[in-house]
Amino acid sequence: xxxxxxxxxxxxxxxxxxxxxxxxxxxxxxxxxxxxxxxxxxxxxxxxxxxxxxxxxxxxxxxxxxxxxxxxxxxxxxxxxxxxxxxxxxxxxxxxxxxxxxxxxxxxxxxxxxxxxxxxxxxxxxxxxxxxxxxxxxxxxxxxxxxxxxxxxxxxxxxxxxxxxxxxxxxxxxxxxxxxxxxxxxxxxxxxxxxxxxxxxxxxxxxxxxxxxxxxxxxxxxxxxxxxxxxxxxxxxxxxxxxxxxxxxxxxxxxxxxxxxxxxxxxxxxxxxxxxxxxxxxxxxxxxxxxxxxxxxxxxxxxxxxxxxxxxxxxxxxxxxxxxxxxxxxxxxxxxxxxxxxxxxxxxxxxxxxxxxxxxxxxxxxxxxxxxxxxxxxxxxxxxxxxxxxxxxxxxxxxxxxxxxxx
Numbered sequence: 001x002x003x004x005x006x007x008x009x010x011x012x013x014x015x016x017x018x019x020x021x022x023x024x025x026x027x028x029x030x031x032x033x034x035x036x037x038x039x040x041x042x043x044x045x046x047x048x049x050x051x052x053x054x055x056x057x058x059x060x061x062x063x064x065x066x067x068x069x070x071x072x073x074x075x076x077x078x079x080x081x082x083x084x085x086x087x088x089x090x091x092x093x094x095x096x097x098x099x100x101x102x103x104x105x106x107x108x109x110x111x112x113x114x115x116x117x118x119x120x121x122x123x124x125x126x127x128x129x130x131x132x133x134x135x136x137x138x139x140x141x142x143x144x145x146x147x148x149x150x151x152x153x154x155x156x157x158x159x160x161x162x163x164x165x166x167x168x169x170x171x172x173x174x175x176x177x178x179x180x181x182x183x184x185x186x187x188x189x190x191x192x193x194x195x196x197x198x199x200x201x202x203x204x205x206x207x208x209x210x211x212x213x214x215x216x217x218x219x220x221x222x223x224x225x226x227x228x229x230x231x232x233x234x235x236x237x238x239x240x241x242x243x244x245x246x247x248x249x250x251x252x253x254x255x256x257x258x259x260x261x262x263x264x265x266x267x268x269x270x271x272x273x274x275x276x277x278x279x280x281x282x283x284x285x286x287x288x289x290x291x292x293x294x295x296x297x298x299x300x301x302x303x304x305x306x307x308x309x310x311x312x313x314x315x316x317x318x319x320x321x322x323x324x325x326x327x328x329x330x331x332x333x334x335x336x337x338x339x340x341x342x343x344x345x346x347x348x349x350x351x352x353x354x355x356x357x358x359x360x361x362x363x364x365x366x367x368x369x370x371x372x373x374x375x376x377x378x379x380x381x382x383x384x385x386x387x388x389x390x391x392x393x394x395x396x397x398x399x400x401x402x403x404x405x406x407x
Contacts, residue, residue: 015170018145019180021131047106052085062089062101070099077103108139115140115179119169123181125160133157135165140179142167148182151191191227198226199266204259208271212253217244222255222271230269232257238274239313241299280313281353287311288355292345293367298337306335308343308357316355318343323359325366342367 050062050070060081062070072089074080081087089101090109115121115137123142127134132145144167146154171180202208210224212232219233232255234245242248249255260270288294288310296308296316305319318341320331328334335341344367346356359367 047088047090050089052081052083054083070101072101072103104139111138111140115169115172117169117172121167122164123167124164128157128161133160135181142179142181144181148184151184151187194226195228198228202259202262204261206259208259209256212249212251215246215249215251220245220249230271232271236272236274239277239280280311284314285350288345290345290347293342295340295342298335298339298341301332301335301337303330306331316357318357
């Protein structure tokens with residue numbers, strides 16, 4: 001038979017310390033008469049088989065063998081036994097030539113023999129103390145630390161009193177007559193099984209609905225069912241730029257997302273919500289074209305340049321070489337996040353989703369400068385005169401530009 005994997009020693013030590021602290025001054029087997037330790041006046045001498053011979057007042061007379069009898073209180077039986085019925089007992093000394101017998105102790109010993117580390121048992125919650133729950137496995141007393149009651153923190157242990165719970169035996173010490181149980185182990189096993197079944201049905205590209213369980217700056221963790229969580233990274237939340245997931249999401253939010261990737265057997269699941277939004281690049285060609293001057297907001301600044309948001313979800317790169325007529329080593333020296341800036345579209349690559357920007361007009365003048373204004377006026381005059389028979393020299397064009405500027 002394959003051996004059950006053992007818990008790491010560090011985990012066992014931590015659990016033992018928790019149990020010791022919770023049970024300080026408490027003897028589980030003395031919580032009531034059932035399953036108690038051997039009575040004073042003699043140690044248990046093992047199990048003996050006896051047959052009910054008759055009754056004497058509140059006692060039941062038991063035939064143990066030829067000329068060998070014992071006595072036991074009627075209260076030890078759940079109901080009055082029939083003459084001739086056979087039971088297993090333990091002996092606890094002699095009185096008036098009769099063996100003192102115990103049926104409950106025999107049941108407790110039998111129950112102990114059936115317990116095994118790692119076994120699943122049904123246990124009834126009989127009480128509560130500051131460290132956890134007191135339980136009964138038949139006649140045997142057991143304990144469950146508060147940390148082992150549920151998958152998470154349990155603030156109201158009292159609600160479990162009277163319930164029968166499926167548990168796993170995580171500690172069995174016959175010397176201390178101590179049984180420690182864990183419901184958490186059973187719940188984790190069920191969750192893992194449910195996770196395996198769910199994982200078998202998940203595929204990349206699938207749409208799922210889940211609840212946000214935790215939010216960090218880099219993204220949000222989303223429970224998509226069966227204890228399976230995926231990460232909705234901040235870069236996949238929206239087509240619009242999102243600096244922190246906490247700006248748009250909070251714990252408890254319901255989200256519909258697409259599974260982007262499944263790695264390490266489901267331990268890492270990537271989710272996205274921006275994939276469910278319309279792609280602004282689909283309409284971008286109708287709104288942005290090369291040569292166009294447009295005002296945008298600086299959303300990110302790097303050494304090599306700045307990213308300018310031209311439309312919601314559409315950004316272009318203003319390279320450091322296109323920032324100023326003067327030599328600029330770092331874009332951060334002149335450009336700040338949040339500032340609005342007029343830029344000219346140099347090129348658009350819809351396949352790569354890239355837009356190249358410049359602060360210079362087509363004549364090389366800085367947009368918004370006097371040179372740029374004069375250049376625009378000259379270009380306007382040239383365009384107006386283009387194809388006309390009337391001759392216009394360059395001097396008159398400049399004069400018109402200057403006159404326009406004075407106005």
